[in-house]
Amino acid sequence: MKIAIIGSGYVGLVTGTCFAELGNDIICVDIDKEKIDKLNKGIIPIYEPGLEELVKRNKKEGRLAFTADLKDAIKKSDVIFICVGTPPRENGEADLSHVEAVARIIAEAMDSYKLIVEKSTVPVETGEKVAAAIKAYNKHKVDFDVVSNPEFLREGSAVNDFMNPDRIVVGANSKKAIDIMKKLYEPLKAHVLVTDIKSAEIIKHASNSFLAAKISFINAIANICEKTGADVEKVAEGMGYDKRIGKAFLNAGIGYGGFCFPKDAEAFIRIAEKNGYDFKLLKEVQEVNKKQRELFIRKIEKALWVLKNKTIGVLGLAFKPNTDDMRFAPSIDIINALQKEGAKIRAYDAEAMEKAKKIFSDITYCKDAYEAASGADALVILTEWNEFKELDLKKIKGLLKNPLIIDGRNIYEPEIMKKEGFKYISIGR
Ligand code: NAD
Numbered sequence: 001m002k003i004a005i006i007g008s009g010y011v012g013l014v015t016g017t018c019f020a021e022l023g024n025d026i027i028c029v030d031i032d033k034e035k036i037d038k039l040n041k042g043i044i045p046i047y048e049p050g051l052e053e054l055v056k057r058n059k060k061e062g063r064l065a066f067t068a069d070l071k072d073a074i075k076k077s078d079v080i081f082i083c084v085g086t087p088p089r090e091n092g093e094a095d096l097s098h099v100e101a102v103a104r105i106i107a108e109a110m111d112s113y114k115l116i117v118e119k120s121t122v123p124v125e126t127g128e129k130v131a132a133a134i135k136a137y138n139k140h141k142v143d144f145d146v147v148s149n150p151e152f153l154r155e156g157s158a159v160n161d162f163m164n165p166d167r168i169v170v171g172a173n174s175k176k177a178i179d180i181m182k183k184l185y186e187p188l189k190a191h192v193l194v195t196d197i198k199s200a201e202i203i204k205h206a207s208n209s210f211l212a213a214k215i216s217f218i219n220a221i222a223n224i225c226e227k228t229g230a231d232v233e234k235v236a237e238g239m240g241y242d243k244r245i246g247k248a249f250l251n252a253g254i255g256y257g258g259f260c261f262p263k264d265a266e267a268f269i270r271i272a273e274k275n276g277y278d279f280k281l282l283k284e285v286q287e288v289n290k291k292q293r294e295l296f297i298r299k300i301e302k303a304l305w306v307l308k309n310k311t312i313g314v315l316g317l318a319f320k321p322n323t324d325d326m327r328f329a330p331s332i333d334i335i336n337a338l339q340k341e342g343a344k345i346r347a348y349d350a351e352a353m354e355k356a357k358k359i360f361s362d363i364t365y366c367k368d369a370y371e372a373a374s375g376a377d378a379l380v381i382l383t384e385w386n387e388f389k390e391l392d393l394k395k396i397k398g399l400l401k402n403p404l405i406i407d408g409r410n411i412y413e414p415e416i417m418k419k420e421g422f423k424y425i426s427i428g429r
Contacts, residue, residue, distance in 0.1 A: 001184060004029060004077035006070065006102050008039065010046055010259070010325065011119060011151050012083030014158040017051060020058035021163075022187045027065050027073040039066040047324035047351040050159040070102070071109040079180060080106055081117045081149075082130075085259075092266035094123055103130045107137035114144045115180050119151050121204050121264055123271045127171065127197035145177035148197045150204035155258065156322030168192045171200020205271065208264040209282050214249035215256045216288035222252035222428025223295070232428025233410060252428040254334070254382065254408035255292035257319035259327040262289070293330050296408050297337045299425055303404055304378055308342030313376035313400070315369050316383025316409075318352035326355040330408070331382045335360060348372040350385050373399040384409035393420045 001024045005016035008030040016028040030036050035045050042059070044052045058064035067073055074080060084098035099120055106116060116134065118127055131146040138144070148171035153161040168190050170181045178194055185192060195203070222232040232252045240247030256262065265286050272279035304310050319329035326332070329352075335345055345363040349356065353365050366372040369388060373379050373396050381388060389411050397403050397420065405417065407426040417424035 001025070001079055001180075002077045003027070003184075004073040004080045006073075006080060006082050006106075007084035007098070007120070008035060008066065009083065009085065010048065010155055010158065011153065012081070013039075013044075013046065013055070014048060014051060014153060014162055015081060015083060015119060015151065017054045017058060017064060018159060018162045019184070020064040021054055023063070024184070025063055026058075027067055027076060029067055029070050029073045031068065031070075033068045036066045036068045047322075048155065048158050049322055054159060070105050074106055074109040074114070075111060077114070078112075079115045079117060079184065081119050083119045083151075086120050086122055086263075086267075087259075088263040088266055091270065092263075093270045094121070094263070094267040096122065096126060096129075099126065099130065100133060103133040104137050107134040108139045110138070110142055110144065111140045112142055114142070115177055116144060116146045117181070118146065118148045118201075121150060121208070121260070121267075122148075122201060123267060124198050124201040124205070127201060145172065145174045146197070147172040147177045147181060148200035149181065150200060152204075152207065155325050156320060163188065165190045169195065169200050169203050171195045171197040171203075173197060205264055205268040208260055209268050209285070211249050212256055212261040212265045212289070213282070213285045215251070215253075215261075216285040216292075218250045218252050219255060219292045219427075220288050225252075225428040230428075235428075252410060253292075253384075254296045254330045254427070255289040257328045257330045257332075258325060262286070262328045293333050296330075296406075296427075297334055300334075300338065300378065300380060300406050301341070303406055303423070303425055304343075307338060309344070310342075310377040311344045311346060311375060311401070312338055313366075313369075313372040313374075313379040314345055314347040314363075315349075315372060315379060315381045315388050316385055317347055317349035317356045318383050321383055321385045322351075324351040324355050326352050326359055329383075331356075332359060334380075334382060334408075335363065339363075346372045346374070346376060349383065350387060352383075370395060370399055376400055377402050378404040378406055381405065381407040381409050381411060384411050393417075393422070397421060 003024050003026050005012045005028045008028040016026045020026040038045050086094040089095045127146050127148050168185050172178045225232040236250040239245050269279050269282050317331045347363050348366040403422045405422050405424050410426045
């Protein structure tokens with residue numbers, strides 16, 4: 001099939017590349033010319049395991065192209081995926097201006113039947129509004145369908161998630177559109193759930209909010225464990241064996257960040273509000289998440305007493321491992337708070353330092369974890385990169401001014417850390 005992907009970020013680039021890998025002809029479009037130039041030169045603007053190799057191969061074999069010319073891409077394609085960003089507005093609602101802008105250009109450019117696929121995460125009823133906008137600006141009066149096809153991939157394992165989805169959700173109200181979508185996804189041999197458009201839109205917000213709730217739930221439990229002397233890791237394990245609960249997303253820590261959970265939960269609260277429902281449960285999920293960072297900052301302050309002129313080594317900046325994405329990363333609030341108190345930061349992240357440099361100018365970026373620990377009064381772990389789990393702890397101890405580790409991701413065993421001679425502070429243990 002001939003497909004245009006509008007928005008070549010974390011979702012669009014992975015979606016386009018994977019559909020090319022499945023044998024389709026793909027044009028990835030972006031408004032950001034610099035991004036398109038890089039992609040045309042074979043430079044991948046994001047870090048995502050396995051993506052670079054797939055982009056290069058499919059580009060070389062002529063199934064994947066990159067352009068900033070949206071109209072041309074629309075004319076050449078039968079299916080158009082909208083993968084632009086839907087960032088939060090100041091009031092927490094999703095900013096749909098990019099989606100709206102794209103819808104209008106599609107309407108003006110399309111000169112034959114097009115299937116327009118909403119893949120960006122959007123509030124319920126956006127599909128209707130996209131269809132209405134396209135109808136209003138439909139210059140050549142051609143037929144079209146709009147479907148909702150929310151994306152569930154996780155950054156850090158996006159290619160694998162796209163190729164092996166738990167389910168594919170298609171919200172549609174036309175048989176023609178459903179048939180095209182089923183054909184497109186057929187090679188993945190995954191379960192395709194067909195719903196109405198609004199239900200598909202809500203499935204995405206409900207899923208992300210539910211996962212965020214699991215994280216906040218175990219963080220609330222971690223706080224009770226700390227007060228009572230229980231071990232949240234054991235509690236989570238004991239809960240997770242129950243098939244009704246499951247082990248995933250029961251990791252206590254400094255809470256969720258990234259471009260999905262915080263903004264999607266906030267947007268869902270606003271959607272509920274607009275529809276007359278006070279989603280108190282989800283508000284509390286967000287509140288627990290916010291508090292979790294504050295509690296972690298208090299832990300650092302308590303352990304170091306005065307922060308002014310103390311040097312803190314920070315391991316991990318990205319919002320989670322295996323990505324370079326810094327959007328809404330807990331590290332931002334935590335480092336800002338420590339700097340406000342006068343602490344000096346030496347930081348290392350395996351992939352996110354280039355993006356972090358646009359956020360923090362006044363921290364020392366280090367070449368590895370050992371350099372970050374060197375001469376520091378404490379080492380703070382903010383992202384659970386695998387390489388941090390395998391550190392030479394004797395070497396770390398020798399480099400630190402004070403053998404203090406404050407671990408926001410529970411990557412070490414307290415018993416081992418004690419034996420190694422560290423003062424080790426973690427979450428819920
Ligand atoms: P992103 O910021 O990485 O990518 C969006 C891209 O759209 C950018 O490159 C931007 O330049 C481009 N763009 C904006 N306006 C445009 C226009 N008018 N024409 C062409 N390109 C335009 O964002 P992302 O992380 O890929 O997220 C995209 C959507 O997918 C969001 O709605 C997000 O909530 C959702 N989503 C994200 C993830 C994730 O893990 N990142 C997972 C599932 C769903």
